Amino acid sequence: xxxxxxxxxxxxxxxxxxxxxxxxxxxxxxxxxxxxxxxxxxxxxxxxxxxxxxxxxxxxxxxxxxxxxxxxxxxxxxxxxxxxxxxxxxxxxxxxxxxxxxxxxxxxxxxxxxxxxxxxxxxxxxxxxxxxx
Numbered sequence: 116x117x118x119x120x121x122x123x124x125x126x127x128x129x130x131x132x133x134x135x136x137x138x139x140x141x142x143x144x145x146x147x148x149x150x151x152x153x154x155x156x157x158x159x160x161x162x163x164x165x166x167x168x169x170x171x172x173x174x175x176x177x178x179x180x181x182x183x184x185x186x187x188x189x190x191x192x193x194x195x196x197x198x199x200x201x202x203x204x205x206x207x208x209x210x211x212x213x214x215x216x217x218x219x220x221x222x223x224x225x226x227x228x229x230x231x232x233x234x235x236x237x238x239x240x241x242x243x244x245x246x247x248x
Contacts, residue, residue, distance in 0.1 A: 139176065142221050146172040158183075164193055177241070178218065179226045183234075190231045194238045201227070205242060219244055 150170035157169045161182075168181045184190035205225070209215050218225065222244040229237040 142223070143172060143174075143176050145217065146176060146178055146223065150178065164190075173226075175224075176221075177224045177226050179228060181228045181230070183230050183232060184237060185232055190229070190237050194229050198238070198240070202240065202242065206246065209242075 150172050153167075153170040158166050160166050164184055164186055166183045166185055168183055171179045171181065173179060184193060187193050205227075209219065209225075217223070224241055224243040226239060226241045228239050231237055
């Protein structure tokens with residue numbers, strides 16, 4: 116009886132792990148499609164200082180936006196100046212844009228990566244689903 120219960124527990128556990136991995140792969144596939152769609156129009160200047168370079172998806176299903184800060188001697192201070200308003204606008208967008216519901220429903224973290232013209236990291240901001248509200 117104990118052996119049967121142990122075997123049944125192992126089988127159920129294996130099924131659950133397989134299902135979770137399958138869900139994770141499906142989410143990664145959807146995120147990759149979304150990134151590829153965004154990348155069709157990249158790179159694109161968003162303003163005088165910010166260029167959207169591309170979107171990517173990490174192996175942990177973090178959706179990553181990559182930017183380059185241009186035309187300024189001090190890109191770090193430029194990002195610091197607008198960081199709070201950026202985060203506020205990002206949260207607002209995730210609460211009002213129905214197209215972004217997928218991110219909330221699947222607990223997808225979003226990462227914004229800002230590099231300078233020499234590809235040196237300026238700032239990395241990550242917002243997880245608990246911060247969308």
